[in-house]
Amino acid sequence: MNNIFFQRIVLALIVFGFTNNSYTQTLKSRPKLVVGIVVDQMRWDYLYRYSEKYTANGFKRLLGEGYSCEQTYINYFPSYTAPGHTAIYTGSVPAVHGIAANDWFERTENKVVYCTSDTSVQSVGGSKKAGQQSPHRLYTTTICDELRLATNFKSKTVGIALKDRGSILPAGQAANAAYWFDGISENWITSTYYMKELPAWVQKFNAKKLPAKYVKENWKMLLDASQYHESTEDDKWYERPFPNEEKPVFEHKVSEIKNQPLAEAIKSIPYGNTLTAEFAKAAIEGDTLGKRGTTDFLTVSFSPTDYIGHQFGINAIETEDTYIRLDKEIASFIDFLNEKVGKGEYLLFLTADHGGAHAVGFNKENRIPAGNVSEKEIFNMADSVLQLHFQKKNLVSAVVNQQLYLDHNNFVKEKLSTKEACEILIPVLSKIAGVDRVVAYEQLSETTLTPWFKECLSNQYKPLRTGDLQLLYHPAWMDDWAVKGTTHGSIFPYDTHIPLVFYGWGVKHGETVSKTYITDIAPTIAALLKIQMPNGATGTPITDLFK
Known part of the structure; x- marks a missing residue:
C-alpha cells in the first residue's frame, strides 16, 4: 500500500515538473516585451542619407545588429498616416481593415469622418474634442489584440503617439491603454474607451509640464550651419514658415507663436520626439512592461517627423536636423530598453507609415516636372x-x-x-x-x-x-494645399518605399533586397511569438530574419 502511494507521489511530481517546465519554456519562447516604433513620414533613404552624422548606437546599431528589409513597400492607396499605422499592426489593407484614409466620406453617415473620432466616449485628462477618440471604425484585430488573446489577456498592450491615430489604431480593440497629446491641456490624454482616469504615473508625468519647457527652448540648429551638406540652403520660398515668422529660417522662435496654446508647437519641432521617447520610457516603468512574467507590447509612433516634413519638405535643413536628433533619441531608447528589460530580452522593429515627396517648388527649381x-x-x-x-x-x-x-x-x-x-x-x-x-x-x-x-x-x-x-x-503632383511644404499619399516609391528593421529577440543580423510589404510586419511578429495573425491579415511572415 505504501509502495503504491509512493509511486503515485513520484508520478505526480514528474507530471508537475513536466507541466511547470512546459510553462517556463512557453515564457522563454517569447520575448519579455515587443516594441513597435513607427517614424511618421520616414522615407527609406533616411536610413542612409544622413548616416555620416548618425551616432553608432541609433539607426546604425539597428542596421548593424538587426535585420533590414531594404525593399519594403506600401501595397495600397492612399499612403497616409492612419491606413499606414493600421496596415503595420493588422497586416492588412484598407479593403479589409476599413481605415480608408485619415478622413473619408462615410456613406452610412453621409459626411466626411475622421478615422478615430467617437462621440460616444469622453476625454480623460484633456480637452473634450481631443479625447473623443477610439478604434471603433477599425474592422479587424491588431497584432496587439492577438497577443492579448493568446495570453488570455495577461499581456499588457499600450499605444503612444502625439497623434491620436498614431496611438489608437496600432494598440487595437482590446488595448489596456492608448495615450496621445492634447496641446490645449498640455497633457498626455486618453478616452473613456480605455479607462475612467489617468494612471498615477501619467498624472505625474503631465505634472512636469515638459511640453512648455521644451517649446520655450525654441528650435536652434544642432550643428553648425556649414555641416548640413544633404540639404538646400535655409531660406527657400517653398518651405512654410511658422505663423510668427516672415521666412522659414533658423532660429525658429516657436515660443513666440500667438493665437495657439504654447505647447501645441511641440508637435512641429524635434523636441516632440524627445517628449514621446520620455513618455514611452515612463510607460515601461509605470506599467512595469516586460517585467510581469508574460510578453507585453508597446507601440510608439514619432509624429513630429511628419509635421516637420509637411512644413519644410524633404531637402530642408529642418528635416536633416530632425533626423540627426531622432537618431540620438533612438539610441537613448535602446539603451533604456537594454537596462530595464535586458539586451536580447525584447523584440523591436522600426518602420514608417509612409514616405514623402519633394516639394513642388524644389522639383521645379531643379527642372523636375511637378x-x-x-x-x-x-x-x-x-x-x-x-x-x-x-x-x-x-x-x-x-x-x-x-x-x-x-x-x-x-x-x-x-x-x-x-x-x-x-x-x-x-x-x-x-x-x-x-x-x-x-x-x-x-x-x-x-x-x-x-x-x-x-x-x-x-x-x-x-x-x-x-x-x-x-x-x-x-x-510629383499633389493637392494644392501643399503649394508650400509637401505631402504624400501616392502609389509612387517616394511615398511607398519605407524602412523596416527588426532587432533583438529571435532576430538574426542581415538584410534582404527581396520585395516585402508593410502588411508582412504583423504576420512576422505573430510567427516569432507563435500566436495567431490578426484576423484580417493578408500579409505573410518574413522568415529569412528568424534566428
Whole structure:
C-alpha cells in the first residue's frame, strides 16, 4: 500500500515538473516585451542619407545588429498616416481593415469622418474634442489584440503617439491603454474607451509640464550651419514658415507663436520626439512592461517627423536636423530598453507609415516636372457637368483623397445611373492638369492600369468608404494645399518605399533586397511569438530574419 502511494507521489511530481517546465519554456519562447516604433513620414533613404552624422548606437546599431528589409513597400492607396499605422499592426489593407484614409466620406453617415473620432466616449485628462477618440471604425484585430488573446489577456498592450491615430489604431480593440497629446491641456490624454482616469504615473508625468519647457527652448540648429551638406540652403520660398515668422529660417522662435496654446508647437519641432521617447520610457516603468512574467507590447509612433516634413519638405535643413536628433533619441531608447528589460530580452522593429515627396517648388527649381491639383476645382467641375447633363442638382457628395463620391441617395431618388455619371466624368476630369487618368472603381478590372496599380487600388476599395472615381496624379503632383511644404499619399516609391528593421529577440543580423510589404510586419511578429495573425491579415511572415 505504501509502495503504491509512493509511486503515485513520484508520478505526480514528474507530471508537475513536466507541466511547470512546459510553462517556463512557453515564457522563454517569447520575448519579455515587443516594441513597435513607427517614424511618421520616414522615407527609406533616411536610413542612409544622413548616416555620416548618425551616432553608432541609433539607426546604425539597428542596421548593424538587426535585420533590414531594404525593399519594403506600401501595397495600397492612399499612403497616409492612419491606413499606414493600421496596415503595420493588422497586416492588412484598407479593403479589409476599413481605415480608408485619415478622413473619408462615410456613406452610412453621409459626411466626411475622421478615422478615430467617437462621440460616444469622453476625454480623460484633456480637452473634450481631443479625447473623443477610439478604434471603433477599425474592422479587424491588431497584432496587439492577438497577443492579448493568446495570453488570455495577461499581456499588457499600450499605444503612444502625439497623434491620436498614431496611438489608437496600432494598440487595437482590446488595448489596456492608448495615450496621445492634447496641446490645449498640455497633457498626455486618453478616452473613456480605455479607462475612467489617468494612471498615477501619467498624472505625474503631465505634472512636469515638459511640453512648455521644451517649446520655450525654441528650435536652434544642432550643428553648425556649414555641416548640413544633404540639404538646400535655409531660406527657400517653398518651405512654410511658422505663423510668427516672415521666412522659414533658423532660429525658429516657436515660443513666440500667438493665437495657439504654447505647447501645441511641440508637435512641429524635434523636441516632440524627445517628449514621446520620455513618455514611452515612463510607460515601461509605470506599467512595469516586460517585467510581469508574460510578453507585453508597446507601440510608439514619432509624429513630429511628419509635421516637420509637411512644413519644410524633404531637402530642408529642418528635416536633416530632425533626423540627426531622432537618431540620438533612438539610441537613448535602446539603451533604456537594454537596462530595464535586458539586451536580447525584447523584440523591436522600426518602420514608417509612409514616405514623402519633394516639394513642388524644389522639383521645379531643379527642372523636375511637378505641380498642384485642386480638389475644389474637381468638385466644382464634376458638379456642374452632372447638373448640366442630368438637369439635377447635388449629385456630388465630396472629393476627398483624390476620390470623387457621387451622392448615391440622390441618384436613387432621381432614378439616375451612377455608371452613366462616371462615364461622363472620366474624360472631363482626365483633362485637368496633373491628372494622369481617372478610374471608376466598379470597372477597375477593365482598366489598362499596370497590375501593381490595380492591386494597390483594389486593396483600397471599401464600398461604403471609397469614392466612385479615383483620380491618379502624375508623379510629383499633389493637392494644392501643399503649394508650400509637401505631402504624400501616392502609389509612387517616394511615398511607398519605407524602412523596416527588426532587432533583438529571435532576430538574426542581415538584410534582404527581396520585395516585402508593410502588411508582412504583423504576420512576422505573430510567427516569432507563435500566436495567431490578426484576423484580417493578408500579409505573410518574413522568415529569412528568424534566428
